[in-house]
Amino acid sequence: QITLKESGPTLVKPTQTLTLTCTFSGFSLSTSGVGVHWIRQPPGKALEWLALIYWNDDKRYSPSLKSRLTITKDTSKNQVVLTMTNMDPVDTATYYCAHQYQPAGPYYYYMDVWGKGTTVTVSS
Amino acid sequence: DIVMTQSPDSLAVSLGERATINCKSSQSVLYSSNNKNYLAWYQQKPGQPPKLLIYWASTRASGVPDRFSGSGSGTDFTLIISSLQAEDVAVYYCHQYYSTPAFGQGTKVEIK
Numbered sequence: 001q002i003t004l005k006e007s008g009p010t011l012v013k014p015t016q017t018l019t020l021t022c023t024f025s026g027f028s029l030s031t032s033g034v035g036v037h038w039i040r041q042p043p044g045k046a047l048e049w050l051a052l053i054y055w056n057d058d059k060r061y062s063p064s065l066k067s068r069l070t071i072t073k074d075t076s077k078n079q080v081v082l083t084m085t086n087m088d089p090v091d092t093a094t095y096y097c098a099h100q101y102q103p104a105g106p107y108y109y110y111m112d113v114w115g116k117g118t119t120v121t122v123s124s
Numbered sequence: 125d126i127v128m129t130q131s132p133d134s135l136a137v138s139l140g141e142r143a144t145i146n147c148k149s150s151q152s153v154l155y156s157s158n159n160k161n162y163l164a165w166y167q168q169k170p171g172q173p174p175k176l177l178i179y180w181a182s183t184r185a186s187g188v189p190d191r192f193s194g195s196g197s198g199t200d201f202t203l204i205i206s207s208l209q210a211e212d213v214a215v216y217y218c219h220q221y222y223s224t225p226a227f228g229q230g231t232k233v234e235i236k
Contacts, residue, residue: 035224047166047174047217049225063224065126096173108221112162112185114173 002026002117022097130228147218162222
């Protein structure tokens with residue numbers, strides 16, 4: 001059974017850097033075809049894709065946020081970390097991580113299992 | 125970037141009646157080499173994360189009731205709930221994974 005759980009601060013100040021951790025079980029990020037996404041959802045608004053890291057350490061970012069995002073993985077700890085710099089109140093959202101398995105290679109795929117999300121508020 | 129537009133933004137349907145949600149992509153998400161539409165649908169109930177309902181535009185995910193069906197190809201897609209149940213009250217999102225992932229703005233389904 002695949003599970004993912006997001007963790008990180010609930011409150012950050014404007015201009016600070018946010019660091020979120022996705023801890024997962026039931027799969028390995030060293031398995032060919034596996035990837036982990038980050039997606040966010042501002043209160044009452046739609047989902048917004050942020051970033052994806054593949055088993056081979058290939059990475060993809062949202063073009064609009066690319067300059068502020070870094071995604072990394074620690075295969076031994078079964079974790080994926082997302083950092084977002086220069087936080088602003090508009091970044092207030094629930095942040096989700098999600099699993100994908102694309103057997104054909106490092107391509108985008110549907111997200112079959114999601115974590116429950118972690119809520120981040122940006123305020124001074 | 126591909127933009128996903130859903131319609132309507134919300135709809136109210138009587139229990140047992142049909143609910144239809146549309147999703148339009150700004151570019152085709154049909155990959156010609158495998159003839160697959162890179163389009164998924166998710167259901168999000170209040171306070172919960174999204175749940176995968178449909179992938180490849182029309183394939184139901186494991187455990188999804190057969191009252192949910194997806195159709196369409198290229199740029200126009202539809203999610204149908206054939207007989208609305210109380211537990212289907214949720215926001216539904218389409219998602220294209222043909223290129224940089226993008227979601228629709230969501231469609232809220234309520235009971236009339």
